[in-house]
Amino acid sequence: MKFGITLARANSSLWPELTQRADDLGFESVWIPEHLVLPVQMAGSPHKGDEHPPIPPQTPVFDALNYLSFLAGTTQNIRLGTQVYNIGLRHPFISARAAATLDIVSGGRFEFGVGASWLREEWDAAQLDFSTRGARIDETLQVCFALWTEPVVSHHGRFFDFDEVMFEPKPVQPGGPPIHVGGDGMAALRRVARYGDGWLPMNHTLDMLPVSLQKLGTLWEEQERPGRPQISIGLPVESTDDVRRLADAGIDRLIIAPWQRTSGAIDGISRFADEIIGRL
Incomplete structure (x- = not known):
């Protein structure tokens, strides 16, 4: 089991110290929330x-990839993720460039969580059609993958149209940073199977996971993808037995916030590392 920390439940003034402490304690990752604008x-x-x-x-609200690049410079091993980045609100040139930069400056430690977004008013403010966000995200990912992997790229699609361009440098991680798709419905599962390396369910309980994982497994096989997707989720954990049950259910990464208030965050992750991670 991998253990990540969500920064969403801590005051941003503590994010640097919390991330550095999580790195020292051996946590696998930290994850930052993201919005472009809040109407x-x-x-x-x-x-x-x-x-x-x-x-x-x-x-x-901070530019997530910019802030994670800063955190990359203050840490050594911990991976840096978005939970989740509203990739459909940007032109793929912008997202691909920012993601590649973060992956490079972090030495290949970026985990790219993306989502279709729930906030219609944010799309309205950006003058984009909320009803087409799924198709726009899929095309955005296609363009990003091409920019990250191909020497010369041209694209003529529904939302984006451009002739040959070059994009250097490529990300450190072959093929680009791992893509973790956020969401709970069939559209999200299909996006994981087509484009993702992992799934970030947002509203699933442990009891709900088996049915969804079975559906995801079928979709994954239909796409003839090798291996299996990583499953990362935020669920409460109070004991090593809880961790083992979640691992048995097919979860690969727990994204947690073991504190009630920001003032207790440093002690909370220290205690979790000692009482849970250290006893597994």
């Missing part, structure tokens, strides 16, 4: 059953 008027939630957005519009 004053917004509705809905990424969390099933919630009617209101989980964050107010005045919430401080």
Whole structure:
């Protein structure tokens, strides 16, 4: 089992220290949330059953790949992930360049979590069609993969159209950083099978996972993909027995926040490393 830390539940003023401490303690990764802009008027939630957005519009938001590049310079081993990056809101040239830069400056430590987005008003503000976001994300990923792997790239698609370009340097990780697709429905599972290296379920409980993993396995085989996708999820863990149950269910990475308030975050990850990771 790999253990990651979500920075979303800590005040951003602590992110550098928290990441450095997690690196020292042997945590595998840290994951940063992302939005391009937060409209004053917004509705809905990424969390099933919630009617209101989980964050107010005045919430401080950083350019995720830029901030992770900074964290890369202060750490040695810990991997750096987005949970998740709204890749459909940018031109693929922008996302591909930022991702390649982060992968290079981190020495190949970038884990690229991407999502279709839940916030319609954010797409409206960017003057993009929320209803076509799935198709736009798929095409964006196709362009990014080409830029990361091919010497000369041209593309003539539904959303993007350009003649031959060159894109150097390539990411450190062959083929580009691993893509982790966020989401819970069939569209997300199909995107994992077609383009992803892993799946980031957002609203799944342990009881819900077997059915979804079976569907994902079938889709993965239909695409004739080798191996299996990585499964990364945020679920509560209180004991090593909890970890073993999650591992038996097919989970590869737990993304956790073992604290109640930011003031307890450093002690929380230290305690988790000692009481859970150290006893496995």
